[in-house]
Amino acid sequence: MNLNKAFKELYPYKEEKRVMSINYNNRFKSLNSNVKYDNHKIVFSLSKDWLEYSEELRKGLVQSLMVKIHPYEYEETMAIDLYKKFISNLNRYAKRDKTDPILEEAFKSINKEYFEDLMEQPNLVWGKKAFYKLGHYEHQTDTVLISEIFKEEKELLDYILFHELLHKKHGIKFSKTGRHMHHTKAFRDEEKKFKDKNIEKKLKWFLRKHKLKNAFGF
Numbered sequence: 001m002n003l004n005k006a007f008k009e010l011y012p013y014k015e016e017k018r019v020m021s022i023n024y025n026n027r028f029k030s031l032n033s034n035v036k037y038d039n040h041k042i043v044f045s046l047s048k049d050w051l052e053y054s055e056e057l058r059k060g061l062v063q064s065l066m067v068k069i070h071p072y073e074y075e076e077t078m079a080i081d082l083y084k085k086f087i088s089n090l091n092r093y094a095k096r097d098k099t100d101p102i103l104e105e106a107f108k109s110i111n112k113e114y115f116e117d118l119m120e121q122p123n124l125v126w127g128k129k130a131f132y133k134l135g136h137y138e139h140q141t142d143t144v145l146i147s148e149i150f151k152e153e154k155e156l157l158d159y160i161l162f163h164e165l166l167h168k169k170h171g172i173k174f175s176k177t178g179r180h181m182h183h184t185k186a187f188r189d190e191e192k193k194f195k196d197k198n199i200e201k202k203l204k205w206f207l208r209k210h211k212l213k214n215a216f217g218f
């Protein structure tokens with residue numbers, strides 16, 4: 001892949017003087033990637049699994065990483081468009097084989113209440129208390145993770161799960177500068193439909209009571 005050419009397509013009027021290179025590595029989880037850089041070089045690291053995909057798609061991925069380190073407006077290239085479509089659709093084909101009785105029951109009631117029973121059940125897993133992450137939706141594997149701290153907190157569990165399912169529903173959105181936008185206005189508006197209007201307060205009290213003030217967002 002000609003990295004300088006890929007860069008020029010994105011930013012016809014800019015110059016990238018640093019040396020750019022790609023490496024493929026085994027240690028990454030499937031389809032992961034990152035970019036590291038200093039004043040002299042930029043290194044794109046991709047999981048080996050990317051080699052099974054077309055050069056055009058890989059170019060789109062690399063261009064999306066270039067956009068991360070050059071956060072100004074870029075030209076929409078065919079490759080980046082292809083890449084965005086590819087990753088927004090990934091969760092449709094994910095293997096769904098992880099579940100849990102408590103989470104499944106909560107999922108079913110939320111699906112009925114807020115999504116007209118139309119949402120396909122994602123993988124549902126508990127996260128360890130130690131991570132202090134309240135909840136997370138992983139798009140690539142269609143997996144909702146909920147912290148174990150909510151195992152016996154039905155109301156809060158429903159709320160966190162509802163929030164993560166909204167991530168599934170809303171998918172990945174990109175801003176003009178290519179960043180993933182997680183909580184768009186449409187997302188926040190729909191989140192307000194949660195029945196219990198005091199739920200945010202209850203969540204705060206709960207976290208304070210359990211001294212979890214440093215918990216990650218969700």
Ligand SMILES: [Zn+2]
Binds near residue numbers: 163167182183218
């Ligand atoms: Zn969120």
